[in-house]
Amino acid sequence: MCHRDAPALTLCAAFAGREDWAKSLRDAGIRVRMHPEELDDLGKVEFAICWQPDAVLLQRCSALKAIQSMGAGVDSILSIPEIPRHVPLLRVIDPLMAERMATWVLWGVINSQRRCDAYAVAQRQRRWGKDIENYRNIDNAELRVGVMGLGVMGGAVADALVKMGYSVSAWTRRRRQRERVLSFDGVGSVKKFASQADVVVCLLPLTHQTKGILNGDLFTALPRGSTIINAARGGHLVEDDLVAALDSGHIASAILDVFEKEPLSEDSPLWNHPSVRIFPHVSSMTNMKTAIDQMLRNRDCILDGRALPEEVVVDWDSGY
């Protein structure tokens, strides 16, 4: 991949597990600089691979030609106003990540539809849970799953749910159509969308417009007994509103993979809420090998001045 005589330097910003990434990048022939340890030649960095980057360091990269997020989401970069915005912002679009997400969400939908947690509780009590209402449970075609966001992740999730026979709708900020998916768009239609969703799956990008969108108003608009699945960002969810809606019984269950603060703090009321399932941000882990392959392709395009695939380039203003 490293076809240039003097390979562009790559800045590997701070995040958990970055050593594994740095090793893989170096194995791929990339000159990796890890901050804050190895920042003597920032002026030569042309391509910055980042997750939760340091704005000041990026500002000092005077030769910077692009910022590459290490995942599909870019909110950890967008949330820092000081990050230089004169260069393209790129993300990883990995079909495997979309499949991982679709698989995890499908698990969540079935887990609530088929009362799997209730059977686990019965099992711990050595109780044959035949009393648990399952045989009256609605079949796939009757279960209305509302997906928020139809990007690479949301689109893959919607398609998987359609394949399995669910009734799928979607809410997007801007008008989008997708085969066999009932479309709602615009801020004004959020409640109408919610009112027809037995399960809501959030896969929106986190932007100023979508922050806190899973709030008490939306929960009230949902049919009683619905389920919330959040696999986007913790910032989408107003956690206190969720706990209140669960405690009132209006929302039956929540499956959460992302949190406002990660790791989830030890004193969060979510941990032992009987209607909440918690995952440590694992619904769609970045596949290091395919992600690095794509990052290197992106870098070569940038440095050679070739066009990048449309879905890889993030609009700095809309945030997706």
Added chain:
Amino acid sequence: MCHRDAPALTLCAAFAGREDWAKSLRDAGIRVRMHPEELDDLGKVEFAICWQPDAVLLQRCSALKAIQSMGAGVDSILSIPEIPRHVPLLRVIDPLMAERMATWVLWGVINSQRRCDAYAVAQRQRRWGKDIENYRNIDNAELRVGVMGLGVMGGAVADALVKMGYSVSAWTRRRRQRERVLSFDGVGSVKKFASQADVVVCLLPLTHQTKGILNGDLFTALPRGSTIINAARGGHLVEDDLVAALDSGHIASAILDVFEKEPLSEDSPLWNHPSVRIFPHVSSMTNMKTAIDQMLRNRDCILDGRALPEEVVVDWDSGY
């Protein structure tokens, strides 16, 4: 549906929940006789709807023209040697039941693939389970799911798994082919089939040939760390062999919906085994409305001498 002047009597045999069924059958215009209470005119019964029937009573139905199972399985009828075999044995083929089964099995496959139970344990300990190996977990195309049986249920399960991108194989007693499914057939190939399956899903009919097929020999042939999903009949599984294979660590987990004795006895070691998930025979409940519609169509065919759909008629000898 009841187009004859003197509707054929229907015998509703003993099983839990039969009152609901009797009511629905009566609502559909059927003259229902429940044993042992209402058996004064057994000689007039032409069509017997049964689950765990009484052989002596059926023998007394001298005008009997068919025996209709209340579900897709017929082993509760086949297991009684005294049941009269001179009439056709019919079962319920409900596309909704196949979809329910496929959905439940898909949940089980993902539940083991994505370590969902391990995250639940971490949650109960208020522990951010980032240490649980998930990101190294194999993707759908790499997970080899082996389906035992390619009947209505097994076929629907195999198709759903293929749709979701899994690598699917199947073992059947007699040769069967299915698109995008690697086929193994015959008793001699069970171990070869097992040796290439990370997850085994049993959906075989219970017959003399398949009883106890999920035994220590099969478990030993599986790759280490595999998962057993049994949604067929308890008689397929040698429970003691499973517990031994789980305790040795050779098998990583089991998801069981059926048991040798149901309800599962309170002192079974399966209840609190950390690697076992127990469901009370709910993977694919019969849908009463669609099942009764089909039973009535079957009855009309039998009484009018018209041919029945091939998959509805069970071969008394092979048991499926």
